[in-house]
Amino acid sequence: MTTKVCILQLYPRDMNIYGDWGNTLVLRQRLTWHGYEPQIIDYNPGDDFPDGIDLVVGGGGQDSGQGVVAQDLLRIGPRLHELADADVPMLVVCGLYQLFGHYFDTVDGTRLTGIGLLDVHTVGGTTRLIGNITTRHQDFGDIFGYENHSGKTYLGTGGSALGSVVQGAGNNGDDGTEGARYRNVLGTYLHGSVLPKNPRIADFLIERAVRMRQPDFVPASIDDRYAEQARRVAATRPR
Secondary structure, three states: OOOEEEEEEEOOOOOOOOOOHHHHHHHHHHHHHOOOEEEEEEEOOOOOOOOOOOEEEEOOOOHHHHHHHHHHHHHHHHHHHHHHHOOOOEEEEOHHHHHOOOEEEOOOOOEEEOOOOOOEEEEEEEEEEEEEEEEEEOOOEEEEEEEEEEEEEEEOOOOEOOEEEEEOOOOOOOOOEEOEEEOOEEEEOOEOOOOOOOHHHHHHHHHHHHOOOOOOOOOOOOOOHHHHHHHHHHHHOOO
């Protein structure tokens, strides 16, 4: 019998402005290639939070639309904390990365309270940080993507970055960090989408998700020639 893996996609109506849906597509396809059965559940504001979640993914949206999402996220925050502490993997990009932190002070002075799952806070800026970005992580190697954000995010004293900036601005353009991590929860500003060019991160999330269902993860041998080609091109792209 094929093992089912349940992916919860947070706020696909409001938080998918830069094509972050592509991350979900990658997870679905690679799960299939690895021999597992993906099940995708969309979660939007006001929905009942489902049981049996193995992996959580969410993207970015416009600052003006984050207020409704922020209120709903506070409602389901305790459930997300429970899942994170049980080592359920999560990937949140840009807007949801900000709201997974302690707070986001927008450029117009509005404070959006986050769920504090990641030890970060964000301050809105007047300059957008845009362009190709490369970061580096000891386990994932070089991570390629495209950043487009005006919020500047800062790690707390207990915060851990997802990567060190090789090229680009990263969290805030100042301290050389990009993204944040708590257990198996990854937050990042990398769009692009991030997973098509970074299959090691996709398989990290998949392995952790599979282990929610069974102790062993048996990966298949996947032909990643096109992903590798995309990575080689990305490595040569100007900022």
